[in-house]
Amino acid sequence: MKYVTLNTGTKMPMLGYGVFKIDDNQAGDAVKTAIAAGYRSIDTAAIYGNEKAVGQAIKESDVPREEIFLTTKLWNENMRIGNYEDAFEESLNNLDVDYVDLYLIHWPVKDKYVDSWLAMEKIFKSGRAKAIGVSNFMPHHIDDVIKAGTIVPALNQYEMHPYLARKEVLTHCKKLGITPQSWGPLGGSNPENKDLLLDNPVLKKIADKYAKSTAQVILRWNIDIGVVCIPKSVTPSRIKANFDVFDFELTPDEVATIDGLNKDTRFGANPDNFDF
Numbered sequence: 001m002k003y004v005t006l007n008t009g010t011k012m013p014m015l016g017y018g019v020f021k022i023d024d025n026q027a028g029d030a031v032k033t034a035i036a037a038g039y040r041s042i043d044t045a046a047i048y049g050n051e052k053a054v055g056q057a058i059k060e061s062d063v064p065r066e067e068i069f070l071t072t073k074l075w076n077e078n079m080r081i082g083n084y085e086d087a088f089e090e091s092l093n094n095l096d097v098d099y100v101d102l103y104l105i106h107w108p109v110k111d112k113y114v115d116s117w118l119a120m121e122k123i124f125k126s127g128r129a130k131a132i133g134v135s136n137f138m139p140h141h142i143d144d145v146i147k148a149g150t151i152v153p154a155l156n157q158y159e160m161h162p163y164l165a166r167k168e169v170l171t172h173c174k175k176l177g178i179t180p181q182s183w184g185p186l187g188g189s190n191p192e193n194k195d196l197l198l199d200n201p202v203l204k205k206i207a208d209k210y211a212k213s214t215a216q217v218i219l220r221w222n223i224d225i226g227v228v229c230i231p232k233s234v235t236p237s238r239i240k241a242n243f244d245v246f247d248f249e250l251t252p253d254e255v256a257t258i259d260g261l262n263k264d265t266r267f268g269a270n271p272d273n274f275d276f
């Protein structure tokens, strides 16, 4: 495993396990499979509806809580009604933990994300979130919360994959000491998008060289460019394969080739224009 050190001084695994679109019935087994495969970082969110199963699976695993880096997120509706404290407590209760390692603002809800950030700072200062960060923030959203608050976000989680490099976000995060993290690294949960990306011939050629899959090459590319990734799968063989990316390294030319695949194709919502 490779680690990144957050601006709080805490170490975070560069590769974690995402649980978006895994329902409560499946999430327990999926998280247990991931932990057994070696993952020590789990990314969930209040809106995913699976915090209870995630927390239970961590409890039932052989790995102590303090060895798992646990992330959850504040949902948009709670931002709109200013329900910060209760929303956070509900996540802690669902997860059955007394702290999370990272708490994120899920989306930059217009006219609400700055106030939400100030509430996140209070939660951080209470010690119940060891780090706080943001998700789906563009550089201008990041600048707004830094200007209004006293804490620089530890991490920004945003859509990023070879077809959507988001260089401006990456550069901004790195300049400010904010750890970049990709969501949808394999093209997200829509099968059409995923096949489009994972069947790319340039990625296939690189994958063949290392006897790896295109998914593994993409995850390794994330790690090699300093981006934390959290691939999701419910398929045990893929959960394991996605973790098996630490026995090879891309050359600088291969990294540049993958960088060159960018076509600014967004598979998810636009953070400056979303309706949820």
Ligand code: NDP
Pocket (backbone or CB within 6 Å): 017, 018, 019, 020, 021, 043, 044, 106, 135, 136, 157, 158, 182, 183, 184, 185, 186, 187, 188, 189, 190, 191, 194, 198, 213, 215, 216, 230, 231, 232, 233, 234, 235, 238, 239, 241, 242, 268
């Ligand atoms: P991913 O890019 O991780 O792709 C997941 C999809 O790829 C699933 O359909 C999965 O299928 C499939 N897959 C996984 N591994 C492989 C493989 N080795 N070969 C082929 N197919 C594979 O998408 P996500 O959108 O889930 O993003 C990852 C995580 O990021 C989420 O789980 C969540 O934690 C976070 N996220 C955050 C968002 C935000 O707004 N902050 C938004 C979206 C995601 P299967 O499960 O059937 O194996």
